[in-house]
Amino acid sequence: MMSSNEDYITLDEINNALELLDRDEIASRKRLATFTNQWPTVIKEVDSVTKKFSTLTSIKENLSQIQTRIHDSSKLAEDISSKVRQLDKIRGRVSECQKRVQDLLDLQLCSEGVQIAMKNDELEQAAGHIHRYLSIDQTKLQRTADDMAQDCSMITSALKHLQEASELLQDTVSKRFEHASLVQDSKSIERYFKIFPLLGMHEVGLEKFVDYLGRLLKVSADKNLKNVMETPLSSNRASVIFADGLTFIFEEVAKTIEVQQPLIETHYGPEYVLKFLSHLQIHCDTFGDILLRTFLKTRKIRELLKTVWEESDANAAARPDSKDIDLLVEEIVMILARYDLYAQFVCKRTVNADGVEPKTRTAKTVLDNSRLCCCIQEMMGKYLELERYYMEESIRKAVLMDTIEGDGDAALTSSMVDDVFFIVRKCVMRSLRSGSLDVLCAVINNAVNALEADMCAVLTQVLSAGYPGSGYFNRFTPDLDKVRRTFLAALNSTEVAVEYSKSLSQAFRDEVPARLRGCHAEKLDSCLHDFSRVNASLVAANRSGFRQLQSSLIEPKALAWTEPFYEQHFTLDETEFAQTVADNPFVVALVRNIDGTLAEFRARLTPNNYDMLVVAVAAETATQLERAVMKTEFNRLGGMALDKVVRTLINYFSGASAWPVREKFARLVQVTTVLNLERASDLNEFSNPDSGMRFSWKLTPDCIRQILRLRVDFREDDIRKVQL
Amino acid sequence: MEDYKFLFKVVLVGNAGVGKTCLVRRFTQGMFPPGQGATIGVDFMIKTIEIDNEKVKLQIWDTAGQERFRSITQSYYRSAHALILIYDITSQPTFDCLNDWLREIDEYANNRVLRVLVGNKIDKEDREIPSHVGQDFAQRHDMRYLETSAKQADNVEKLFVQIASELMEQAKSKGISSDSPQSLPFNTRTSKSINDYCCNR
Numbered sequence: 001m002m003s004s005n006e007d008y009i010t011l012d013e014i015n016n017a018l019e020l021l022d023r024d025e026i027a028s029r030k031r032l033a034t035f036t037n038q039w040p041t042v043i044k045e046v047d048s049v050t051k052k053f054s055t056l057t058s059i060k061e062n063l064s065q066i067q068t069r070i071h072d073s074s075k076l077a078e079d080i081s082s083k084v085r086q087l088d089k090i091r092g093r094v095s096e097c098q099k100r101v102q103d104l105l106d107l108q109l110c111s112e113g114v115q116i117a118m119k120n121d122e123l124e125q126a127a128g129h130i131h132r133y134l135s136i137d138q139t140k141l142q143r144t145a146d147d148m149a150q151d152c153s154m155i156t157s158a159l160k161h162l163q164e165a166s167e168l169l170q171d172t173v174s175k176r177f178e179h180a181s182l183v184q185d186s187k188s189i190e191r192y193f194k195i196f197p198l199l200g201m202h203e204v205g206l207e208k209f210v211d212y213l214g215r216l217l218k219v220s221a222d223k224n225l226k227n228v229m230e231t232p233l234s235s236n237r238a239s240v241i242f243a244d245g246l247t248f249i250f251e252e253v254a255k256t257i258e259v260q261q262p263l264i265e266t267h268y269g270p271e272y273v274l275k276f277l278s279h280l281q282i283h284c285d286t287f288g289d290i291l292l293r294t295f296l297k298t299r300k301i302r303e304l305l306k307t308v309w310e311e312s313d314a315n316a317a318a319r320p321d322s323k324d325i326d327l328l329v330e331e332i333v334m335i336l337a338r339y340d341l342y343a344q345f346v347c348k349r350t351v352n353a354d355g356v357e358p359k360t361r362t363a364k365t366v367l368d369n370s371r372l373c374c375c376i377q378e379m380m381g382k383y384l385e386l387e388r389y390y391m392e393e394s395i396r397k398a399v400l401m402d403t404i405e406g407d408g409d410a411a412l413t414s415s416m417v418d419d420v421f422f423i424v425r426k427c428v429m430r431s432l433r434s435g436s437l438d439v440l441c442a443v444i445n446n447a448v449n450a451l452e453a454d455m456c457a458v459l460t461q462v463l464s465a466g467y468p469g470s471g472y473f474n475r476f477t478p479d480l481d482k483v484r485r486t487f488l489a490a491l492n493s494t495e496v497a498v499e500y501s502k503s504l505s506q507a508f509r510d511e512v513p514a515r516l517r518g519c520h521a522e523k524l525d526s527c528l529h530d531f532s533r534v535n536a537s538l539v540a541a542n543r544s545g546f547r548q549l550q551s552s553l554i555e556p557k558a559l560a561w562t563e564p565f566y567e568q569h570f571t572l573d574e575t576e577f578a579q580t581v582a583d584n585p586f587v588v589a590l591v592r593n594i595d596g597t598l599a600e601f602r603a604r605l606t607p608n609n610y611d612m613l614v615v616a617v618a619a620e621t622a623t624q625l626e627r628a629v630m631k632t633e634f635n636r637l638g639g640m641a642l643d644k645v646v647r648t649l650i651n652y653f654s655g656a657s658a659w660p661v662r663e664k665f666a667r668l669v670q671v672t673t674v675l676n677l678e679r680a681s682d683l684n685e686f687s688n689p690d691s692g693m694r695f696s697w698k699l700t701p702d703c704i705r706q707i708l709r710l711r712v713d714f715r716e717d718d719i720r721k722v723q724l
Numbered sequence: 725m726e727d728y729k730f731l732f733k734v735v736l737v738g739n740a741g742v743g744k745t746c747l748v749r750r751f752t753q754g755m756f757p758p759g760q761g762a763t764i765g766v767d768f769m770i771k772t773i774e775i776d777n778e779k780v781k782l783q784i785w786d787t788a789g790q791e792r793f794r795s796i797t798q799s800y801y802r803s804a805h806a807l808i809l810i811y812d813i814t815s816q817p818t819f820d821c822l823n824d825w826l827r828e829i830d831e832y833a834n835n836r837v838l839r840v841l842v843g844n845k846i847d848k849e850d851r852e853i854p855s856h857v858g859q860d861f862a863q864r865h866d867m868r869y870l871e872t873s874a875k876q877a878d879n880v881e882k883l884f885v886q887i888a889s890e891l892m893e894q895a896k897s898k899g900i901s902s903d904s905p906q907s908l909p910f911n912t913r914t915s916k917s918i919n920d921y922c923c924n925r
């Protein structure tokens with residue numbers, strides 16, 4: 001709005017500007033007046049603010065006063081609390097002092113009391129006093145005596161008395177315990193046994209007590225051993241008498257533990273149970289050791305183990321009879337089972353004592369490190385060797401005494417497979433009773449090894465030796481029929497054995513975990529998995545058997561059956577064709593021959609093996625027939641006649657087997673299809689993608705041309721023109 | 725089917741105290757167990773490792789070296805795909821026993837089993853068997869050779885991985901291993917007939 005004077009050019013413009021300035025002036029005056037009116041209020045407010053400032057100064061003073069006060073109180077509080085602490089300390093000293101006085105009084109009382117009690121031979125009372133004396137803090141007692149240096153004669157003499165009395169009492173109780181234990185005065189023994197801990201003689205008392213218990217146990221263990229040794233062979237327990245003997249020992253020891261444990265917990269404390277167990281175990285070790293060594297000697301186990309693995313068959317007579325070994329193994333496994341039971345009993349002891357299983361030493365560690373456990377582990381080794389011998393020997397016998405069963409309607413089977421799996425099951429289930437997974441797994445391993453090395457090997461041997469066919473030379477084979485029966489039985493056995501092997505390993509998988517404590521399922525599974533090795537080996541044997549059948553039976557037969565095909569001719573006129581269709585002696589004879597042969601095997605083979613045979617015969621017949629066809633000339637009608645032959649065969653085989661056989665004739669059917677063509681050029685239809693026919697050739701183009709050339713009525717030119 | 729392509733059994737043998745359990749613990753749990761007690765019977769562990777993107781499950785049997793467990797140990801030789809024979813390089817007697825162990829192995833094991841000789845405890849100062857002696861012995865008996873320390877984790881992983889790869893190689897070159905799970909002619913759990921496998925000649 002304001003601008004320099006040069007800008008006002010006209011009067012009008014100047015007037016306008018003046019008017020504007022006037023208006024401005026008026027407005028400014030008005031504003032000034034308003035300000036002047038407000039001035040007193042402002043002054044008033046400034047006054048009141050100034051007044052308030054003075055009050056603030058006093059507040060600040062107050063605050064600093066409060067601060068000092070707080071500071072003072074906290075100091076005061078600190079003083080008080082330190083005083084309280086001092087008071088506490090003093091009170092502690094006072095009560096300590098009171099205790100010392102009480103101790104001193106007690107000491108006096110004990111000292112007097114023990115003398116009176118000793119004089120009256122009241123050992124429990126005396127021990128009670130000593131116990132009180134021992135529970136007084138000996139170092140403090142000494143300090144008290146020192147503190148009262150000028151007048152300590154009373155204390156010193158009391159202490160002396162008590163020390164003497166304590167020694168005397170310890171000596172007396174020990175001696176009396178010895179005596180009581182010598183004369184087996186069980187009442188006194190228990191009495192003194194309870195006094196030991198009062199005198200602080202826990203270790204000594206426990207040791208002496210266990211010695212005594214050990215002596216008691218020894219008496220019955222000796223009697224037991226004598227009893228074992230004197231048991232006549234005629235006794236019906238004779239074969240398990242050592243297992244019985246060991247059981248007796250374990251029961252005696254277990255009874256002792258059961259009876260004494262509460263006593264020890266009450267009078268010695270739960271922490272002494274483990275010590276008790278480990279002392280007692282030493283005695284148990286000794287008895288067990290003697291008995292087990294006697295067992296080894298009496299049953300001549302070391303000698304047996306030596307002869308058992310002698311290789312020479314010449315010495316076969318000297319080899320132990322598996323029946324005897326069976327009994328022995330039965331007894332050893334019973335011994336192992338009884339130890340397992342005993343171990344379970346002992347291991348539960350310390351768990352009960354503390355509620356929770358202690359981390360460090362447990363009854364289990366005591367037992368695991370015991371001599372007895374070591375003997376048992378050695379026994380397990382011997383068990384495993386003998387069990388293996390029994391198993392292998394029994395399998396060997398089963399193989400030797402193998403008889404072939406099944407006449408008339410039943411399939412040929414060998415008794416061997418049944419027997420072998422019975423033996424294996426028996427041995428494994430027996431080892432389960434030992435209570436040890438390691439033992440069980442080892443027996444399973446040995447069983448798998450034996451099945452593989454003995455049973456599978458025998459079957460493989462029979463099956464790869466071959467099936468004697470009806471060739472010229474075989475006519476002179478002695479027992480031809482027997483050899484054939486053996487072969488077929490072995491073939492069936494491989495199939496049966498696979499079933500047995502699978503169901504046996506499954507049975508173990510199902511049954512074992514429920515019957516074995518702490519069974520590590522994966523460990524067991526890994527061992528059972530090895531049964532698949534047996535299965536694989538059986539399958540291989542079965543395959544090799546079929547290869548033999550193929551070469552000595554199926555191929556020569558099929559060759560002979562298809563031989564008459566060459567005598568036929570397939571360039572037929574209408575009359576010949578009609579006659580052939582009505583009655584084809586070749587097909588009739590072929591089917592009759594095949595059926596005759598199959599019938600021979602139908603009853604002798606297991607269903608699966610039979611079906612497999614049918615399929616093999618079908619395949620071979622198709623192959624041989626194809627070979628013959630490839631050497632024959634055809635015309636259209638001849639091709640149609642062949643088609644009839646092939647259909648008849650397929651129908652027959654489809655009825656003979658539960659398995660699909662059509663596939664085995666696929667090639668022959670294609671050959672026939674080609675021979676049935678009206679014109680060679682019809683073949684183009686097959687390869688034309690638009691024809692809608694989906695045809696996958698099993699024949700090569702060369703082969704197809706070769707077949708086309710069999711048709712006397714096809715010209716070479718046309719054949720060459722066919723697109724393939 | 726479990727999640728692995730190959731399954732192999734590896735069995736460790738050798739005198740008591742040579743460090744079999746420590747080697748297995750180091751490999752399977754990555755630790756060196758303090759105060760390892762003698763093994764009782766035989767211990768079983770599983771570890772699945774990956775080699776060339778294929779899962780290989782190793783079932784490891786750690787046998788007890790003490791004489792009285794020999795019958796248990798013997799039963800495992802036959803099913804082993806690989807046997808690890810271990811001695812302690814600071815202990816001549818454990819080396820001297822190798823011949824006895826080999827005799828056992830020859831008697832019981834499959835003669836195609838992969839055998840590896842291991843000298844353990846190379847972290848220790850008091851070596852008694854020089855490296856080349858172990859090497860020679862292994863060569864003479866047609867075994868692989870490796871020196872390890874379970875304590876310092878030297879060569880432990882390598883030991884097992886090498887075994888696994890070699891077994892895998894073998895299995896592959898045999899077509900399919902007769903013991904790898906996917907190729908078992910029979911799965912023991914199914915009850916397919918024997919002939920399912922035989923008819924496809």
Ligand SMILES: Nc1nc2c(ncn2[C@@H]2O[C@H](COP(=O)(O)OP(=O)(O)OP(=O)(O)O)[C@@H](O)[C@H]2O)c(=O)[nH]1
Binds near residue numbers: 762
């Ligand atoms: N310094 C050192 N000590 C080892 C090594 N491996 C094992 N040890 C020690 O050797 C001792 C025996 O080890 P284990 O693994 O129990 O031996 P083991 O071969 O399993 O013995 P058994 O089970 O009785 O057959 C233990 O005290 C281990 O600490 C190692 O690599 N270096």
Ligand SMILES: [Mg+2]
Binds near residue numbers: 744746763789
């Ligand atoms: Mg070990």
